[in-house]
Amino acid sequence: MEMITDILVKNGLVFAFVTVGVVMWLSYQLSDRLSAGRLHGSAVAIIIGLVLAWIGGIATGGSRGLADVPLFTGIGLMGGAMLRDLAIVSTAYGVDIREIRKAGAAGIAALALGIVMSFVVGALVAAAFGYTDAVSMATIGGGAATYIVGPVTGTALGASSEVIALSVAAGLLKAVLVMIGTPFVAPLIGLNNPKSAMAYGGLMGTTSGVAGGLAATDKRLVPYGAMTATFYTGLGCLLGPSVMYLALLAITGG
Amino acid sequence: MIIYGVAALAACHLAGVILGDLLGIILGVQSNVGGVGFAMLLLIVVTDWLRRTGRLPALSEQGILFWSAMYIPIVVAMAAQQNVVAALAGGPIAIIAGVGATAVCMALVPVVARIGGQDEPLPPLMAQEA
Numbered sequence: 247m248e249m250i251t252d253i254l255v256k257n258g259l260v261f262a263f264v265t266v267g268v269v270m271w272l273s274y275q276l277s278d279r280l281s282a283g284r285l286h287g288s289a290v291a292i293i294i295g296l297v298l299a300w301i302g303g304i305a306t307g308g309s310r311g312l313a314d315v316p317l318f319t320g321i322g323l324m325g326g327a328m329l330r331d332l333a334i335v336s337t338a339y340g341v342d343i344r345e346i347r348k349a350g351a352a353g354i355a356a357l358a359l360g361i362v363m364s365f366v367v368g369a370l371v372a373a374a375f376g377y378t379d380a381v382s383m384a385t386i387g388g389g390a391a392t393y394i395v396g397p398v399t400g401t402a403l404g405a406s407s408e409v410i411a412l413s414v415a416a417g418l419l420k421a422v423l424v425m426i427g428t429p430f431v432a433p434l435i436g437l438n439n440p441k442s443a444m445a446y447g448g449l450m451g452t453t454s455g456v457a458g459g460l461a462a463t464d465k466r467l468v469p470y471g472a473m474t475a476t477f478y479t480g481l482g483c484l485l486g487p488s489v490m491y492l493a494l495l496a497i498t499g500g
Numbered sequence: 501m502i503i504y505g506v507a508a509l510a511a512c513h514l515a516g517v518i519l520g521d522l523l524g525i526i527l528g529v530q531s532n533v534g535g536v537g538f539a540m541l542l543l544i545v546v547t548d549w550l551r552r553t554g555r556l557p558a559l560s561e562q563g564i565l566f567w568s569a570m571y572i573p574i575v576v577a578m579a580a581q582q583n584v585v586a587a588l589a590g591g592p593i594a595i596i597a598g599v600g601a602t603a604v605c606m607a608l609v610p611v612v613a614r615i616g617g618q619d620e621p622l623p624p625l626m627a628q629e630a
Binding site (some may be wrong): 247261262263266267269270274281288291292293294295296297299300302303304309310311312318321322324325329330331332333334335336337339340341343347348349351355356359360361363364367371372375377387389390391394398401405411412413414415416417418419420421423424425427431435436437438439440441442445446448449450451453454457458461462464465466467468469472473475476477479480481483486 | 509510511512514515516517520523524526527529530531532533534535536537539540541543544545547548560564565567568570571572573574575577578579580581582583584586587588589590591592593594595596597598599600601602604605606607608609610612613615616619620621622
């Protein structure tokens with residue numbers, strides 16, 4: 247037994263392929279049998295992935311979900327930023343450049359609106375709970391954008407670690423919600439063509455959320471959503487400690 | 501050879517990420533700005549040129565399509581390593597801020613997607629295509 251777990255740990259990435267393969271198979275079976283294909287198999291797989299991440303987090307107390315369990319470290323490599331971004335880039339193969347040009351204006355508007363609205367919502371919630379200083383409001387607002395914008399903004403402005411932790415939690419929750427929620431809201435918001443996917447990526451911003459959410463909705467929309475979402479975190483980090491903070495400072499008066 | 505396709509994809513990925521990092525430095529941000537987006541544009545332009553000049557045989561193409569097909573399993577592995585415990589443990593501020601920002605931005609999608617005229621939905625997907 248020890249010998250087998252040893253081999254599985256040593257061949258982490260290979261074992262991850264087996265694990266994810268089993269999860270995919272199970273998900274498509276569940277999707278077919280229980281929902282008659284209405285809830286897409288990939289949506290089920292992503293939900294199972296998140297549940298496994300939750301179990302891993304509870305079991306180890308770590309921050310990388312299932313990947314903190316020694317047997318499943320390969321999941322960390324397979325689903326890490328490196329291979330994830332390579333796979334996202336590959337989905338652009340065969341994309342029609344005219345679609346992107348056509349949706350360019352909508353994509354830029356989506357980015358600006360998405361970042362500003364997230365900051366506004368986050369800052370309002372922060373103020374409602376008694377965090378009325380501009381630094382805390384900007385940090386939690388950044389977290390409502392993505393879980394990277396929050397801590398980058400907070401660190402730049404010198405926010406307390408408690409506020410930074412809150413901003414990370416808000417951003418993580420957004421990523422999880424977008425992953426699970428996208429297939430359900432897609433019919434309501436007309437998310438069924440390249441242009442609306444580019445608007446969606448720019449408005450939501452969380453690359454992991456958009457990547458997972460669009461995969462669960464319609465894989466053909468992935469490159470368009472990812473294209474705009476990839477600019478979001480960088481722009482958020484640019485605007486957060488500067489424009490957004492100064493605007494909040496002007497409103498709160500310091 | 502399949503590796504040519506994989507290599508082209510990987511080179512575009514790296515070039516894009518380097519470009520995004522440079523842009524981040526120029527803008528004075530501690531983050532990559534649009535690296536993956538630049539990589540995608542590069543891949544689209546480069547493969548389009550290779551195909552038109554007949555330098556992208558079907559076998560090389562397979563090297564790119566493989567990774568594209570691995571996309572969903574990779575996303576599932578990504579989901580399995582999210583810090584879900586921390587996401588749920590943030591208390592009411594984090595929950596209301598996270599849910600609120602998500603809901604508001606989702607509601608804005610139809611508004612923004614209308615800029616420059618509405619688009620037709622994609623044709624329905626074949627059962628096994630996904």
